[in-house]
Amino acid sequence: MGAWDLALFRWINDRAGSLPVLDRLAVSIVNDYLVPLVLALALFVAWFLPQNAGYREAVQRKVLAAVGGLALANLAVEVLNFLYPRPRPFVEHQVHLLFYPPVDPSFPNNQAAVGFAVAAGLWAIDWRAGAAAYVLASLWALSRVYTGVSYPFDVLAGAVIGVLATVIAARLLRWLEPLPTLFLRWCRRWYLA
Amino acid sequence: MLHFLFPLTLHYLVLTTLTCLGTLQCVAAIAGRRGLLLLRPPWLAVVAGIAIVVGALWWFFASGDRNTPGLAGWEQSLLFLLGAVLAMVVTVVLSSLFWRSSSPRAPAAEGLEALRDRSYWQAIAPRITSRQWEPGT
Numbered sequence: 001m002g003a004w005d006l007a008l009f010r011w012i013n014d015r016a017g018s019l020p021v022l023d024r025l026a027v028s029i030v031n032d033y034l035v036p037l038v039l040a041l042a043l044f045v046a047w048f049l050p051q052n053a054g055y056r057e058a059v060q061r062k063v064l065a066a067v068g069g070l071a072l073a074n075l076a077v078e079v080l081n082f083l084y085p086r087p088r089p090f091v092e093h094q095v096h097l098l099f100y101p102p103v104d105p106s107f108p109n110n111q112a113a114v115g116f117a118v119a120a121g122l123w124a125i126d127w128r129a130g131a132a133a134y135v136l137a138s139l140w141a142l143s144r145v146y147t148g149v150s151y152p153f154d155v156l157a158g159a160v161i162g163v164l165a166t167v168i169a170a171r172l173l174r175w176l177e178p179l180p181t182l183f184l185r186w187c188r189r190w191y192l193a
Numbered sequence: 194m195l196h197f198l199f200p201l202t203l204h205y206l207v208l209t210t211l212t213c214l215g216t217l218q219c220v221a222a223i224a225g226r227r228g229l230l231l232l233r234p235p236w237l238a239v240v241a242g243i244a245i246v247v248g249a250l251w252w253f254f255a256s257g258d259r260n261t262p263g264l265a266g267w268e269q270s271l272l273f274l275l276g277a278v279l280a281m282v283v284t285v286v287l288s289s290l291f292w293r294s295s296s297p298r299a300p301a302a303e304g305l306e307a308l309r310d311r312s313y314w315q316a317i318a319p320r321i322t323s324r325q326w327e328p329g330t
Contacts, residue, residue, distance in 0.1 A: 032269070
């Protein structure tokens with residue numbers, strides 16, 4: 001993955017510093033708080049919005065799958081960080097660094113894993129919301145490369161891990177029956193679902 | 194380690210609580226769950242909800258440089274969950290205090306449907322006072 005990954009990284013990161021508007025946009029998106037909060041709020045909306053009780057329960061199961069996917073994706077990233085501690089681009093090369101230098105390994109990209117895990121869950125609920133979430137997650141992941149803190153391959157791996165984690169979490173939820181059903185019934189009893 | 198005296202932790206908790214509160218107001222108004230509204234008519238709740246979300250985001254990002262090392266992913270997830278619970282508690286307590294005058298007679302439907310025509314307290318009070326619990330549910 002070395003040569004093409006570095007070439008693609010250079011192609012994206014070399015744009016940094018040449019267009020102030022793009023730099024400002026990337027710096028606004030790249031931070032650790034905005035995009036995950038927006039994605040979490042989208043799941044929050046999905047939990048409460050549907051008016052039909054049967055449909056709402058189906059949606060809430062998918063929200064649980066997305067939350068499970070988020071946890072699995074984080075776990076997978078932690079394990080892979082430990083197994084393959086790839087240094088960040090700014091450690092190995094001269095880069096345009098527009099963000100603080102993270103100290104954790106570069107592979108796989110945690111932000112892409114988290115963003116794509118939630119986006120996959122939202123896609124299962126509503127393809128339009130999912131498409132918007134995929135765009136947002138992609139911009140967040142791309143901004144990590146643009147600002148010089150992640151390689152493209154790490155972002156790609158994170159995205160794949162995120163989607164797979166949500167698919168696996170959805171299956172796990174089916175295997176864990178009747179626990180999800182009991183949880184949703186408990187929430188309904190307390191007017192929370 | 195999550196430290197609640199660390200300003201960023203508190204700021205993020207306030208952000209998640211307020212954004213969940215504002216979002217809940219918008220969703221409750223759109224889905225017709227009048228029992229969760231803090232303001233009526235519903236359009237006013239939507240406007241207030243959007244203002245709370247935008248205001249909270251503006252305050253959080255204007256009150257410090259957020260492109261610095263801070264909260265880990267699991268800490269953010271935990272704080273979001275806590276913020277969502279706090280927003281829900283504030284919503285049900287305040288909406289129950291504000292809208293307790295009307296007294297529906299029909300038994301409450303199960304789930305969020307019950308909050309279409311009654312406050313959270315009005316939905317839950319008959320069960321608490323009569324103690325009609327079904328074991329295991």
